[in-house]
Amino acid sequence: MIAENDVTQTKPDSPLPETETPRDAASKERLRMWLRMLKSTRRVEAALRDRLRREFGSTLPRFDVMAALARYDDGLKMSALSGVLRVSNGNVTGIVDRLVEEGLVVRVQVPGDRRASLVRLTRKGREAFARQAEAHETWISELLGDVSLDEARMFSDRFDAIIKTDTDPEQTA
Amino acid sequence: MIAENDVTQTKPDSPLPETETPRDAASKERLRMWLRMLKSTRRVEAALRDRLRREFGSTLPRFDVMAALARYDDGLKMSALSGVLRVSNGNVTGIVDRLVEEGLVVRVQVPGDRRASLVRLTRKGREAFARQAEAHETWISELLGDVSLDEARMFSDRFDAIIKTDTDPEQTA
DNA sequence: CAAAAAAAGTTTGAGCTTGAAATATATTTT
DNA sequence: AAAATATATTTCAAGCTCAAACTTTTTTTG
Numbered sequence: 001m002i003a004e005n006d007v008t009q010t011k012p013d014s015p016l017p018e019t020e021t022p023r024d025a026a027s028k029e030r031l032r033m034w035l036r037m038l039k040s041t042r043r044v045e046a047a048l049r050d051r052l053r054r055e056f057g058s059t060l061p062r063f064d065v066m067a068a069l070a071r072y073d074d075g076l077k078m079s080a081l082s083g084v085l086r087v088s089n090g091n092v093t094g095i096v097d098r099l100v101e102e103g104l105v106v107r108v109q110v111p112g113d114r115r116a117s118l119v120r121l122t123r124k125g126r127e128a129f130a131r132q133a134e135a136h137e138t139w140i141s142e143l144l145g146d147v148s149l150d151e152a153r154m155f156s157d158r159f160d161a162i163i164k165t166d167t168d169p170e171q172t173a
Numbered sequence: 174m175i176a177e178n179d180v181t182q183t184k185p186d187s188p189l190p191e192t193e194t195p196r197d198a199a200s201k202e203r204l205r206m207w208l209r210m211l212k213s214t215r216r217v218e219a220a221l222r223d224r225l226r227r228e229f230g231s232t233l234p235r236f237d238v239m240a241a242l243a244r245y246d247d248g249l250k251m252s253a254l255s256g257v258l259r260v261s262n263g264n265v266t267g268i269v270d271r272l273v274e275e276g277l278v279v280r281v282q283v284p285g286d287r288r289a290s291l292v293r294l295t296r297k298g299r300e301a302f303a304r305q306a307e308a309h310e311t312w313i314s315e316l317l318g319d320v321s322l323d324e325a326r327m328f329s330d331r332f333d334a335i336i337k338t339d340t341d342p343e344q345t346a
Numbered sequence: 347c348a349a350a351a352a353a354a355g356t357t358t359g360a361g362c363t364t365g366a367a368a369t370a371t372a373t374t375t376t
Numbered sequence: 377a378a379a380a381t382a383t384a385t386t387t388c389a390a391g392c393t394c395a396a397a398c399t400t401t402t403t404t405t406g
Binding site for chain 2: 025026027028029030031032033034036037038039040041042043044045046086136137138140141143144146147148149151152153155156158159160161162163
Binding site: 232233234260261263264267268271286287288289 | 361362363364365366370371372
């Protein structure tokens, strides 16, 4: 919103501040798009949080952590985990602490290195995650139900481009 | 991820669990799309948070509140504010408290009703927001730079559809 | 090898977020 | 007028989030 006229315009056709260069127009349209993208994402996220809470007594961050661990049978080190999820180290500590309390994951000492530990899903954790993941996929299809297969593919590609535009380290274990 | 075969399939052509109905395919593709959409949104949000913090010592929630207030010269009641932003009541209380401390907004008593108060931007708040909003638009264009005007329009429309699919009260002041 | 640097994790402090409970005030019913 | 109900907002507890500070351990290097 707001954002006056653009000083870098090449053709000052009109002297009024209401002048709109093509650059402005694109900028405004991208802003509009972003606001809608943010709103859509938040809506879907809110719905997911709500269902995860009601139906599984869990949260999205916990789900994210378990999803990451589910992809690595050998477990992940804390630093690798926060790297994969792209959240801060300290953040993951707390979430894993709670998952450990509930018996969904374990911290296994790494033999050679007394600093590090591998975080791994327990059997209970794997089972809980399997149930949640299945529900999760169903919810997404429900929430994005009117997006066709082809359209979804198109969107995925476009989002990939956006992701790649920003710096994308994407480190592994 | 995970999500075994779909029980509701109409044609059990293959007895194996690896069977994939068109319904499965679309479901998986939508999940893929959602994960990318979430990732993109988080990337952009993270970038915005970072810049807002560094350049203005502020946060996205504060910015959101100020943006909402900027659209209502007469101010908004707390309940209307949380309604517009679609966040909990208690949430807004804290954010507004901090904005008041910094002199960016004020709480004005509503004449007829001693329960309610109107939250309004101060001059300082309006000026701060104007600067932030301008930078914000620039950042968005930077972050979504390779999205063309037409493409942005298309995305906007599509997101609108997603938003409309979920319940959309959108109350006003 | 000892000092310095780097790496793995945790802790801390401040802020955001929610849902539920508490408070206060208004309005409606009885 | 008293009681019940509705509305406006705050408080609270639990959890998520980050950046920065801090331990402990390992690796590098002079």
